[in-house]
Every structure is written in C-alpha cells, then in structure tokens.
Ligand SMILES: Nc1ncnc2c1ncn2[C@@H]1O[C@H](COP(=O)(O)OP(=O)(O)OP(=O)(O)O)[C@@H](O)[C@H]1O
C-alpha cells in the first residue's frame with residue numbers, strides 16, 4: 001500500500017507499547033479525504049491508542065504517520081481535530097461552553113493568539129449544529145454527560161480540521177444526537193474531510209463508513225464494509241461470543257460470499273497466538 | 280481628622296507614593312495570576328516557591344546585588360529541581376516539593392546567619408519592608424510585577440486551555456511544555472515581585488486570598504481575574520494606609536486586609552455567600568406537604 005498516492009492521513013507500521021504490553025502491532029491504515037473510516041474492535045484492542053498515537057499523545061515504538069504525504073509534526077496537528085473517548089478535563093474550571101468550543105481553534109491561532117470575532121461565530125455555529133446553542137453561556141461542569149459530550153464534538157467541529165479523529169462519539173448520547181452526529185459525518189465527507197471514527201456500532205459502521213478497519217492489536221481486516229464485515233473476520237477480531245452477538249445485531253447487512261477481506265498480514269488469518277487464551 | 284487630610288497623609292511623601300504604586304502593581308499581578316494558581320490547586324507550590332527565593336535573596340544581600348535577580352534565580356533552580364525529582368524519582372509531587380523547599384530555606388538561613396547583623400536582614404526578607412526600601416529596589420520589583428501581569432494577559436487563552444484541558448492543547452499541536460514552563464516562570468516572578476511589599480512569608484497570601492475571594496464572587500475565569508486584581512489593589516491600599524497610621528508591618532496589614540475582604544465576601548456574596556445560602560435553603564416541611 002503506497003502512502004504517497006492520495007491526500008489524507010496515512011498510518012504506516014504503527015507499533016505502540018505500554019511498558020511490556022503490546023497495544024498496537026504493526027498497524028497500517030489510510031484515511032483519505034472525503035472518506036469516513038470506521039475503526040472497530042473489542043475493548044482494549046487499541047482503537048483509542050491508535051488515535052492518540054496519531055496526535056502524538058502516546059509515544060510510538062515504530063511507525064510513520066503522514067498527512068497529505070508530509071510527516072506529521074507538531075504544527076500540522078492544528079489541522080487534526082479530536083474528541084477523546086473520555087474527557088479528562090478540570091470540570092470545576094470556571095469556563096463557559098462557548099469558551100470551551102472556541103478554544104478548539106487555539107492551535108490555529110497560535111501561542112499568543114486570541115479568538116477573533118470569526119472564531120466566536122464559528123464556535124456558535126458548531127454549538128447550534130449540535131443542538132446546544134442555548135447552553136453556550138453555561139459553565140461546562142453544569143451540563144449533563146451527554147451535553148458535555150456534544151460540546152466536545154462541537155469543539156472538534158469548530159476546529160475545522162482537514163482530519164477528524166472521533167473516539168466513540170456515539171457512546172452515551174441520545175438517539176437525536178446520534179442522528180445529528182451521523183448527519184455531521186456525511187456532511188464532513190462531502191466537504192472533503194478525512195474522518196476516522198471508532199465505534200462499537202456495527203450497523204452504523206456498515207451504513208456510513210466508506211472503509212472499515214477491524215482492529216485487535218493488529219489490523220485484522222481493512223476495506224469496504226461489505227467486504228470486511230464477514231463472519232470470519234468478525235470472529236477473528238471479537239472472538240466467538242462477541243462476533244455472534246454483533247452479527248445478530250446487523251442481520252440487514254449481507255456480506256457477499258465471494259469477497260474476501262483484505263488481510264493486513266497477507267495470507268489467511270492465523271490464529272492469534274497470545275491474548276486469545278485469556279478470553 | 281479631616282478625611283481629605285487622612286487620605287492625603289501618606290501620599291505626600293515621594294517614598295510612600297512609590298510604595299503605594301509598587302504595592303498596587305504587585306497585588307494586582309499576584310491577584311490575576313493567582314486565579315489560575317488556585318484553580319489548579321497549586322497553593323502549596325506557590326508557598327514552597329516563596330521559601331525557595333530566600334537563599335537567592337540572601338546571596339544578593341551579601342553581595343549587594345539586585346534582590347529580585349537573586350530571588351528569581353533561586354526560585355527557577357528550585358522549580359527545576361522539583362520537576363526533576365517528580366519526574367525521575369518515584370516520589371510523589373508533595374514530598375518532592377517539600378524536600379526542595381525546606382532544603383532551600385535552610386540553606387538561606389545558614390547563609391544569612393553567617394553574617395553579623397542577620398536578624399534585621401532576615402526580618403526584612405521574610406516580612407518585607409516596603410517603606411524602608413530604596414527607590415531602585417521598588418522600581419525593580421514593580422517592573423517584575425508588570426512583567427507578570429503582561430505575561431498573564433498575553434498568554435491568557437493558552438494558559439486557560441492548558442489548565443482546563445492539557446490533552447486537547449497537546450493534540451492541537453500547542454507547545455504545552457513551553458506554556459507550562461512560562462506559567463511556572465510567571466509564578467516564580469510573582470513570588471519575587473512580592474518580596475519588598477509583603478516579604479517571602481506572606482506573598483502566598485497575595486496569590487491565594489484575593490483569587491479565592493474572586494471564585495466566590497465571579498463565574499468566568501476572565502471576570503475572576505479582574506475581580507481578584509481589584510481586590511488585591513484595594514487590599515494593598517487599605518493595608519498601606521493602616522500600616523502608615525497604626526505603624527504596623529505593611530506586609531501583614533496588606534494580607535490582613537485581603538483576608539478581611541475574603542471574610543466579607545464569604546458572608547455576603549450574592550449566590551455562594553453563607554448568608555445567601557441560609558436565606559435560600561429549602562425548608563423540608565414545606566416541600567413535603569406541597
Ligand atoms: N495509559 C496506558 N497505560 C498502560 N496501558 C494502557 C494505557 N492505555 C491503554 N492501555 C492498554 O492498551 C490496550 C489498548 O487500549 P485502548 O484504550 O487503545 O483500547 P480501545 O480499543 O480504545 O478500547 P475501548 O473499546 O475500551 O475504548 C489495552 O489493553 C489497555 O490496557
């Protein structure tokens with residue numbers, strides 16, 4: 001897979017270790033502009049780790065990450081928007097919702113930059129889009145968990161990056177917000193953004209993603225949803241029980257029999273030597 | 280006494296005018312920066328840093344060098360040592376801070392006790408002596424306070440982001456380590472700027488008391504900074520006038536004034552004050568029967 005062919009985010013041979021623990025093993029992934037890529041895998045499979053490695057939040061043992069062909073340095077990260085799975089912020093901080101969102105643009109403004117009028121307008125639009133425009137003067141800690149989640153999605157939206165990394169944006173929000181976020185994803189794709197989203201929702205991944213990546217420490221399969229979401233690949237990724245439960249939930253997607261998932265390691269999926277024993 | 284004469288009394292001398300300007304600058308700067316110090320739970324670090332300036336100031340005393348410079352150098356060395364101990368050693372943050380600051384303070388004490396007239400000098404370092412300070416020193420500490428104020432205003436948004444959500448700041452590609460370094464540098468400078476006005480023992484009071492008061496009174500961080508700066512300003516005036524008329528130590532008087540304002544706010548604040556809470560406390564019997 002050549003990384004220089006298209007514009008977008010390219011992750012090549014990414015390996016991340018937490019001490020002796022191998023969290024990501026030689027993972028390769030491409031997220032082109034105008035594409036929504038879904039990252040699927042069980043708990044602890046390295047989804048969040050992959051996003052964090054792209055952002056430089058975790059040290060990588062090995063690997064190369066490029067944006068539009070250029071290696072990703074600190075400055076280029078201002079072009080990547082991110083909503084973490086769990087926000088570790090100071091909830092008691094005396095900051096309003098609109099200030100949280102406008103601070104999504106601080107990386108663009110630079111060290112001594114302050115928000116311009118246009119930045120505030122963009123922040124308000126993002127809040128409106130997430131349906132929480134009327135909360136903008138509230139203190140962040142005074143919101144419900146789902147409302148807070150929406151604020152941080154709005155912040156990523158306001159950053160207006162070329163790449164969006166969304167770590168489980170659909171977890172813990174109501175159906176209405178899920179619809180808003182899904183609409184947002186298609187809109188971002190239309191505007192030529194590269195969107196990488198982790199989720200546990202297989203139906204959603206099948207419906208909305210242009211490309212799905214099945215991850216369990218290493219990339220199990222990568223490709224169009226219909227090709228990748230096969231019982232065999234899901235079994236390989238989630239183990240027996242997990243795959244059955246997932247498949248029951250997504251009966252409407254029929255994977256074509258002939259199509260084989262593209263296995264990252266080359267040939268047929270080998271049985272996982274380590275890790276599977278503990279499950 | 281006629282009120283005008285009362286007000287004009289202290290400011291008819293050039294010395295007291297300068298002292299008033301200097302104390303105002305210092306307490307405003309400390310008040311503004313203090314909001315972030317309090318919010319981030321760094322009261323202990325700021326107190327520790329104020330002990331750490333002592334050896335530098337003593338060295339400056341003994342060599343007739345600039346006291347602010349000496350204090351800044353030793354505060355920076357201390358801050359660096361604290362960071363190093365915390366990162367390298369398996370020590371927690373609190374013990375590494377405590378080890379460094381007691382060591383630095385003991386070293387300062389040892390240094391100054393080696394000289395003859397050390398009690399007077401020590402008193403001045405620990406408790407300040409704004410009315411006995413040379414114009415040059417006043418100017419220097421006023422300048423340091425101005426740098427603290429300007430730095431906090433210039434770096435306001437990055438400082439807010441790094442304090443509120445450091446992960447997001449790093450993810451956006453902001454130089455988080457450098458912003459943190461700047462913040463601790465400003466904190467060290469704030470501590471140094473307060474040496475003349477209130478002395479090293481009480482400068483934490485200037486950083487913490489007005490900011491804590493502002494937290495009761497205001498909701499947004501920028502508003503809190505304005506309120507805290509104003510409280511610092513008022514406290515320094517009340518303190519200096521009291522110190523002038525009652526002949527008590529200026530440092531003690533200024534911090535006492537700040538504490539008095541805090542007590543009033545605690546009682547009478549519109550929403551979070553004790554009185555307001557008592558008045559608005561829901562009565563159980565009513566809600567049950569309603
Ligand atoms: N800070 C850390 N220190 C040590 N180990 C970690 C750390 N963060 C994650 N891990 C380990 O790395 C592995 C991958 O974690 P990661 O958070 O990437 O999983 P995930 O796929 O996002 O899971 P989930 O679906 O629960 O969000 C896990 O086994 C986890 O225990």
Ligand SMILES: [Mg+2]
Pocket residue numbers: 047048049085167
């Ligand atoms: Mg995760």
